[in-house]
Amino acid sequence: MLALTILGNNSAIPAWDRNPTAHILQSFEECYLIDCGEGTQIQMSKYKIRRSKINHIFISHLHGDHYFGLIGLLTSMSLLSRMQDLHLHAPAALEQIINLQLNVADVKLSYQLYFHPITENGIIVNDNKITVESFKVKHRIECWGFLFREKKNPRKINSVRVKLYEIPTSYYEQLQKGEDYVTKKGTIIPNKEVTIEGVKPKSYAYCADTIYDESLVEKIKSVDLLYHEATYLAALHQRAAERFHSTTVQAAAIAKKGNVKKLLIGHFSSKYEILDEFLTEASKVFENTELALQGVSYRI
Amino acid sequence: MLALTILGNNSAIPAWDRNPTAHILQSFEECYLIDCGEGTQIQMSKYKIRRSKINHIFISHLHGDHYFGLIGLLTSMSLLSRMQDLHLHAPAALEQIINLQLNVADVKLSYQLYFHPITENGIIVNDNKITVESFKVKHRIECWGFLFREKKNPRKINSVRVKLYEIPTSYYEQLQKGEDYVTKKGTIIPNKEVTIEGVKPKSYAYCADTIYDESLVEKIKSVDLLYHEATYLAALHQRAAERFHSTTVQAAAIAKKGNVKKLLIGHFSSKYEILDEFLTEASKVFENTELALQGVSYRI
Numbered sequence: 001m002l003a004l005t006i007l008g009n010n011s012a013i014p015a016w017d018r019n020p021t022a023h024i025l026q027s028f029e030e031c032y033l034i035d036c037g038e039g040t041q042i043q044m045s046k047y048k049i050r051r052s053k054i055n056h057i058f059i060s061h062l063h064g065d066h067y068f069g070l071i072g073l074l075t076s077m078s079l080l081s082r083m084q085d086l087h088l089h090a091p092a093a094l095e096q097i098i099n100l101q102l103n104v105a106d107v108k109l110s111y112q113l114y115f116h117p118i119t120e121n122g123i124i125v126n127d128n129k130i131t132v133e134s135f136k137v138k139h140r141i142e143c144w145g146f147l148f149r150e151k152k153n154p155r156k157i158n159s160v161r162v163k164l165y166e167i168p169t170s171y172y173e174q175l176q177k178g179e180d181y182v183t184k185k186g187t188i189i190p191n192k193e194v195t196i197e198g199v200k201p202k203s204y205a206y207c208a209d210t211i212y213d214e215s216l217v218e219k220i221k222s223v224d225l226l227y228h229e230a231t232y233l234a235a236l237h238q239r240a241a242e243r244f245h246s247t248t249v250q251a252a253a254i255a256k257k258g259n260v261k262k263l264l265i266g267h268f269s270s271k272y273e274i275l276d277e278f279l280t281e282a283s284k285v286f287e288n289t290e291l292a293l294q295g296v297s298y299r300i
Numbered sequence: 301m302l303a304l305t306i307l308g309n310n311s312a313i314p315a316w317d318r319n320p321t322a323h324i325l326q327s328f329e330e331c332y333l334i335d336c337g338e339g340t341q342i343q344m345s346k347y348k349i350r351r352s353k354i355n356h357i358f359i360s361h362l363h364g365d366h367y368f369g370l371i372g373l374l375t376s377m378s379l380l381s382r383m384q385d386l387h388l389h390a391p392a393a394l395e396q397i398i399n400l401q402l403n404v405a406d407v408k409l410s411y412q413l414y415f416h417p418i419t420e421n422g423i424i425v426n427d428n429k430i431t432v433e434s435f436k437v438k439h440r441i442e443c444w445g446f447l448f449r450e451k452k453n454p455r456k457i458n459s460v461r462v463k464l465y466e467i468p469t470s471y472y473e474q475l476q477k478g479e480d481y482v483t484k485k486g487t488i489i490p491n492k493e494v495t496i497e498g499v500k501p502k503s504y505a506y507c508a509d510t511i512y513d514e515s516l517v518e519k520i521k522s523v524d525l526l527y528h529e530a531t532y533l534a535a536l537h538q539r540a541a542e543r544f545h546s547t548t549v550q551a552a553a554i555a556k557k558g559n560v561k562k563l564l565i566g567h568f569s570s571k572y573e574i575l576d577e578f579l580t581e582a583s584k585v586f587e588n589t590e591l592a593l594q595g596v597s598y599r600i
Binding site for chain 2: 012013014015019038039041042045062063064068069071072075076079080091093094096097100101104105106140141
């Protein structure tokens with residue numbers, strides 16, 4: 001079960017009460033932070049995202065609107081005496097920037113920060129709940145997209161049947177993993193008798209900042225939710241191309257070709273105060289589109 | 301004529317809707333930005349401070365809550381195609397941090413950024429309206445306070461008398477500078493006949509982050525407005541000393557010994573949600589005290 005919360009949906013310059021990019025992907029008790037524009041820690045407080053739930057941070061590229069809020073978040077975590085490890089996945093040059101800023105302030109973080117430079121396409125996180133894969137996208141500077149895939153979700157307990165077989169609650173976790181139950185008398189109760197299928201594993205693809213690029217289709221094929229930037233309305237496709245960004249209809253075309261379940265568009269240019277037209281244009285090409293709106297959680 | 305607008309009044313971690321430190325000192329058409337915590341550019345939009353009015357930025361020290369918002373502001377100015385020069389006065393190490401962040405993003409600023417490292421006590425800005433003096437304060441790392449002194453303000457035109465002498469409006473600027481007027485017939489009209497004294501020049505002292513330090517008294521003597529940090533209430537004077545910060549009564553004691561006109565206290569610790577007690581404690585020692593509240597402009 002995944003849910004995505006948007007903390008910032010604007011590009012480049014904060015404007016119209018829209019903050020620069022930051023997404024929180026929630027998978028059960030864990031939160032994954034994807035990009036971290038200026039003000040992200042303030043947005044996290046506003047939308048009740050607890051810093052302690054975050055163990056992995058992913059930075060797509062080193063344009064400021066995607067990472068200027070990171071150093072503030074890292075130091076705040078330390079000021080709050082965080083103990084648990086933190087893993088940072090980002091382009092290699094970010095490590096020097098962070099270390100330099102910690103050094104001049106004479107700060108030693110209270111926790112262990114593991115820096116994982118992203119160097120190629122492939123799996124960068126693989127734990128018991130999720131895999132995260134990086135894939136290169138085409139932007140002005142080195143830039144990475146991220147593909148999150150849940151692993152098989154735990155089976156659900158059939159509360160009537162477990163009572164019928166008098167299975168102790170201490171055994172439920174094993175049932176959720178798919179194990180059979182053996183009674184004191186040695187009778188085997190097959191797992192399927194007392195559990196039902198868990199929620200289908202979900203997937204989320206984040207394409208960061210990218211020019212229109214059909215080679216992305218293969219990467220994001222059939223995901224449950226695709227986030228694709230749409231910095232400009234369709235009329236400005238030339239400007240979009242010049243700046244290695246995309247338009248509404250381009251984002252929707254990738255979603256359509258990729259046969260994804262749902263498309264979320266964001267990273268709106270500051271030149272637009274009203275966003276209605278973004279939805280209108282994209283929906284014509286790919287119907288199940290939504291605008292990435294700040295503070296909204298999208299259940300995947 | 302000076303006015304001070306508070307953009308952030310919290311210490312270390314943003315909390316209770318309070319942002320980290322940033323002050324705007326306005327002198328006629330010019331704005332001076334003093335410190336620039338994360339989110340300063342967003343606060344500037346909120347409180348209608350125009351970026352184009354800022355030609356000088358002063359950074360007291362390199363703890364994040366005093367400068368993490370700077371790089372975002374600098375790059376936004378460039379994205380908005382700023383042309384006019386910008387002068388940055390700060391501890392030397394900041395230059396490398398900024399250059400590194402511009403380099404990894406492959407950004408060349410649209411304007412000329414002049415970096416002026418602060419190395420000793422003394423005048424760092426001296427233009428036709430104001431002087432700014434840096435003075436070292438005692439904090440955990442290298443830290444500077446700033447003393448702003450207006451120069452003589454222009455004389456005011458006496459609108460009745462200038463009409464009486466039929467002085468053309470094109471001559472008003474010279475009158476404001478104190479020059480006499482010579483009529484076509486060669487008669488000299490003394491300046492004092494047609495103008496009145498300008499507003500008395502004002503002064504503002506910003507003490508940044510500092511431990512209680514009586515040697516400051518000499519620096520801030522008799523200023524019109526003193527900003528002195530008060531991170532903690534009086535009961536926590538020991539913690540304040542350990543962390544090179546001050547309490548309410550310590551800030552007020554400096555104001556009293558310095559015989560200043562008015563004291564503003566800020567940089568409140570995140571541990572306090574309600575601030576009333578800060579004002580109560582400080583006012584007992586120095587009556588003309590106010591809390592530095594976000595969005596409020598204090599006329600000096």
